[in-house]
Amino acid sequence: MKKHVLIIGAGGVGQVAAHKCAQHNRLLGDIHIASRNIKKCLAVIDSVHEKGALQNPKGVLKAHQLDAMDTAAVRRLIEHTGAQIVINLGHAFVNMSVLQACIETGAAYLDTAIHEDPEKICETPPWYANHEWKRKAICADRGITAILGCGFDPGVVNAYAALAVHEYFDTVDSIDIIDINAGSHGKYFATNFNPEINFREFTGQVWSWQNSQWRSNKMFEIQRTDDLPVVGKQTAYLTGHDELHSLSQNLNVPNIRFWMGFGEHYINVFTVLRNIGLLSEKPVTLDNGQQVVPLQLVKAVLPDPASLAPGYIGKTCIGNLVKGHKDGQAREVFVYNVADHVEAFAEVGSQGISYTAGVPAVAAAILIAQGTWDVQKMVNVEELPYQPFINLMNQMGLTTHLREAGQDDCLISFDLAELDAS
Numbered sequence: 080m081k082k083h084v085l086i087i088g089a090g091g092v093g094q095v096a097a098h099k100c101a102q103h104n105r106l107l108g109d110i111h112i113a114s115r116n117i118k119k120c121l122a123v124i125d126s127v128h129e130k131g132a133l134q135n136p137k138g139v140l141k142a143h144q145l146d147a148m149d150t151a152a153v154r155r156l157i158e159h160t161g162a163q164i165v166i167n168l169g170h171a172f173v174n175m176s177v178l179q180a181c182i183e184t185g186a187a188y189l190d191t192a193i194h195e196d197p198e199k200i201c202e203t204p205p206w207y208a209n210h211e212w213k214r215k216a217i218c219a220d221r222g223i224t225a226i227l228g229c230g231f232d233p234g235v236v237n238a239y240a241a242l243a244v245h246e247y248f249d250t251v252d253s254i255d256i257i258d259i260n261a262g263s264h265g266k267y268f269a270t271n272f273n274p275e276i277n278f279r280e281f282t283g284q285v286w287s288w289q290n291s292q293w294r295s296n297k298m299f300e301i302q303r304t305d306d307l308p309v310v311g312k313q314t315a316y317l318t319g320h321d322e323l324h325s326l327s328q329n330l331n332v333p334n335i336r337f338w339m340g341f342g343e344h345y346i347n348v349f350t351v352l353r354n355i356g357l358l359s360e361k362p363v364t365l366d367n368g369q370q371v372v373p374l375q376l377v378k379a380v381l382p383d384p385a386s387l388a389p390g391y392i393g394k395t396c397i398g399n400l401v402k403g404h405k406d407g408q409a410r411e412v413f414v415y416n417v418a419d420h421v422e423a424f425a426e427v428g429s430q431g432i433s434y435t436a437g438v439p440a441v442a443a444a445i446l447i448a449q450g451t452w453d454v455q456k457m458v459n460v461e462e463l464p465y466q467p468f469i470n471l472m473n474q475m476g477l478t479t480h481l482r483e484a485g486q487d488d489c490l491i492s493f494d495l496a497e498l499d500a501s
Contacts (some may be wrong), residue, residue, distance in 0.1 A: 080453075081163035081187055081447055082164075083108040085164070086113070087112075087114070088114060089113075090168070090272075091272070092191065093113055094385065094438025095441075097126075097127055097140075100444065104440070105135050111141055111162060116144075117143065121142050123142075124142055125138055126428045127140060128140075129428075136174040138419065144215065150183075152181060157184045162186055167189060175214075177190075187224040188226070189229050191436050193206050193211070194209075201282075204323075207459070219457070225456070225458070229443045229460055231416070232397060233321040233322035234322075234460050236322055239414040239479070240322075242286075242465050244331075247410065248410060250403050251331075251403035252332075253333070253402045254326070255335075255401075256339075257400060258338065259307060259339075259396045260393075262393030262430075266387065266406045268348045269382040271432040271433075274377060275374055286324075302315065308433050310417070313396075315338035315341075316339060317338060318337050318338065332402060356373055387430050388429050394420065397435065399415070414491070416477050418434055443468070452464075452467075469492070470492055470495065
């Protein structure tokens with residue numbers, strides 16, 4: 080049984096994770112939060128205390144300054160804190176350094192997004208094979224639990240895919256992951272998480288898994304409109320995304336696509352920024368000889384995603400539209416969650432996008448602490464038991480529902496005693 084948690088990253092998702100770990104600190108033990116900017120860590124800790132979130136009020140909750148790109152520094156902090164579970168919520172460039180530190184110390188590793196090389200955009204699929212999966216053998220050899228992509232998407236949607244494949248269908252023809260944020264932050268233009276990572280997703284090729292092979296499209300080239308639970312009719316665009324790269328390899332499904340909702344205003348601003356070169360990750364030289372990376376400059380002038388939370392209203396709807404056959408008949412189901420920005424802010428001081436990413440990561444940490452997901456190897460979420468994960472999230476604020484044949488209000492939960500008996 081593992082205890083003591085180190086959270087790396089003090090942005091909006093890190094704040095959610097700190098609150099949720101605090102709410103379960105009798106099980107999880109000491110909570111440490113680390114970032115390059117220790118002031119952000121201290122602000123998160125203040126937020127936890129203001130909300131009275133610590134289940135055990137005398138529990139340890141400490142801040143640390145850390146350069147997560149420095150494997151040796153991460154290793155020293157793990158050893159200093161005694162953390163046996165590391166929740167990596169830093170930007171996507173630090174995954175491999177944090178993972179390596181966990182391998183060296185024996186700590187369990189969790190992240191919510193795929194590793195990215197700062198010098199490359201949209202590498203050749205499957206992306207996990209370029210970085211994380213190269214450490215699979217050493218994790219298995221050393222008994223290191225490493226759970227990749229355990230936010231919402233990737234993460235919860237991976238569990239939804241496994242649920243559909245194993246419980247609702249005999250054969251699955253397609254999985255369409257649909258991510259809609261129908262909320263409003265009131266700003267002229269902003270991104271809901273790290274702008275640098277957000278834009279990098281959309282400036283390269285759009286990879287999707289179609290007819291059991293990779294297909295490339297341009298961003299905003301293909302769209303669809305769906306009438307979804309709670310948020311109504313929404314338009315989403317075919318987008319490349321992390322979970323496609325593991326689901327395509329781990330599930331026998333010929334078509335797996337990811338769709339993200341964008342408003343016309345977002346698309347217009349994004350298009351202008353891209354067309355004039357401000358979304359480039361390559362440095363440019365100014366007249367005074369100083370070098371600047373345009374994408375980093377754009378990040379610097381846009382609102383901090385964590386700052387959007389106080390004024391955010393509306394809801395998100397994220398789920399999997401799955402089509403296939405059961406008992407010889409065609410079947411279609413939509414497995415989904417709806418989250419509320421206002422409710423998220425009231426509970427943890429973050430907006431709904433951060434909430435949907437942070438809660439699953441802590442649910443996974445709890446399952447590791449309990450031993451249920453302490454698998455002592457590297458896995459993606461679809462390879463793990465989804466029943467306890469979905470049940471736990473139902474209790475922690477992210478409920479899972481099923482729509483079929485126009486009926487929406489079917490809460491998905493499992494009798495784990497029956498599953499254990501079988």
